[in-house]
Amino acid sequence: MAAVFHEEAGRLTAALVKRLGDFDLAEECVQDALVAALEHWPRSGIPENPGAWLMTTAHRRGIDRLRRETRYREKVAQLEETPMTQASSLPDERLELIFTCCHPALAREAQLALTLRSVAGLTTAEIARAFLQAEATVAQRLVRAKRKIVDAKIPFRVPEAHELPERLGEVLAVLYLMFNEGYLATGSRGVADRDLATEAEWLTGLLAQLMPDEPEVLGLLALMRFNLARADARFDSGGDIVLLRDQDRSKWDRAKIDATFALVGRYVRMRRPGPYQLQAVIAGAHADAKSWETTRWNEIVRSYDVLLGFSDTPVVRLNRAIALWHVEGPAAALAEVDDLADDLGTYHLFHATRGELLRALGRPDDARAADERALELTGNPGERALLERRLASPR
Numbered sequence: 001m002a003a004v005f006h007e008e009a010g011r012l013t014a015a016l017v018k019r020l021g022d023f024d025l026a027e028e029c030v031q032d033a034l035v036a037a038l039e040h041w042p043r044s045g046i047p048e049n050p051g052a053w054l055m056t057t058a059h060r061r062g063i064d065r066l067r068r069e070t071r072y073r074e075k076v077a078q079l080e081e082t083p084m085t086q087a088s089s090l091p092d093e094r095l096e097l098i099f100t101c102c103h104p105a106l107a108r109e110a111q112l113a114l115t116l117r118s119v120a121g122l123t124t125a126e127i128a129r130a131f132l133q134a135e136a137t138v139a140q141r142l143v144r145a146k147r148k149i150v151d152a153k154i155p156f157r158v159p160e161a162h163e164l165p166e167r168l169g170e171v172l173a174v175l176y177l178m179f180n181e182g183y184l185a186t187g188s189r190g191v192a193d194r195d196l197a198t199e200a201e202w203l204t205g206l207l208a209q210l211m212p213d214e215p216e217v218l219g220l221l222a223l224m225r226f227n228l229a230r231a232d233a234r235f236d237s238g239g240d241i242v243l244l245r246d247q248d249r250s251k252w253d254r255a256k257i258d259a260t261f262a263l264v265g266r267y268v269r270m271r272r273p274g275p276y277q278l279q280a281v282i283a284g285a286h287a288d289a290k291s292w293e294t295t296r297w298n299e300i301v302r303s304y305d306v307l308l309g310f311s312d313t314p315v316v317r318l319n320r321a322i323a324l325w326h327v328e329g330p331a332a333a334l335a336e337v338d339d340l341a342d343d344l345g346t347y348h349l350f351h352a353t354r355g356e357l358l359r360a361l362g363r364p365d366d367a368r369a370a371d372e373r374a375l376e377l378t379g380n381p382g383e384r385a386l387l388e389r390r391l392a393s394p395r
Helices: 003-022 024-046 049-066 070-081 088-100 107-118 124-131 134-149 161-183 192-212 216-229 254-270 277-288 296-312 314-328 330-338 347-361 364-377 381-392
Strands: none
Touching: 003 024, 003 049, 003 107, 024 049, 024 107, 024 134, 088 107, 088 134, 088 161, 088 192, 107 124, 107 134, 107 161, 124 134, 161 192, 161 216, 161 296, 192 216, 216 254, 216 277, 254 277, 277 296, 277 347, 296 314, 314 330, 314 347, 347 364, 347 381, 364 381
16 A cells, blocks of 8 residues: 555646645645545545546545635636546646746755655655755745746646757656655665665656757766666675675676666767766666676776866765775775765765775774764665674674
């Protein structure tokens, strides 16, 4: 039942936002429908078409709520005339919802938070963790964003062709965050939420159909697919994370990897490089290596150098330092990582990376302190289990 709710919540919200023009009301109706399902389905069983059942219920709750407010009589009439049980058009409406949430009238942070909340169905707490911000801050941002959409009468539609370029950056950022939240979840979903990651890939693929000549869309899609191609090897039979160097590469989906390299070829020929394309090139270098030892680390470091020209962030520099470790050794890498302490002091992967480098340099006590700090900063059960295994292992 939980899987059905997760699959349908975004579709329901998108359809109701389009018809109601009110995010809060749409979300309330969706929640009402989910509560009704929890009450009825255990007795009557999950219906043959659960999405249609939920949509009909949410639609009726929306009509009931609007009937109580005389100023919405025209909307009530429109809702009563519009059938809501046809689910075939709903995925496109989710894409429209993304563009609505990412309207230029909204601040970038609000665009990201609102789309993750309304389309992906993340909780406010999960969004706060994704942004490394306080939950109260994100909650206030969501309220302001919804009010701005209503007050500014922001239209619910996919932009016209000439509007797409200026709207693309925010949409790609949302899809990227959505994918990351699913690929290694930070909230109650557990270690990983493959459905959310796959949904982000699907929406990015839909965007690629809409903008087939936009290389950054193709780059993000390639990045997602390279990662998903090795998803089956990322956890062991007990659900624990398996690091890239230890993964059974026979479990990687080579057909998906080969098809994704064809996608890389498409955007490389366009000769308009960007950060998502370069991240996909780096992911592709890992995917192409038949073993950890044959990884082309020099090429990866060079790709990071180019990426810094587009996105010079502390996290990119941290990832470059990890690659540099395998080219120039752990001492050179640690020097670069330590330079990031002011920027990444509250980022668990900064401390986990330091722990690995310190261990490689024969400094087990310092490595243990770094791992303990990383453990304090992460709530992901898979990452916590990995760090706990490190801390429990003999020096």
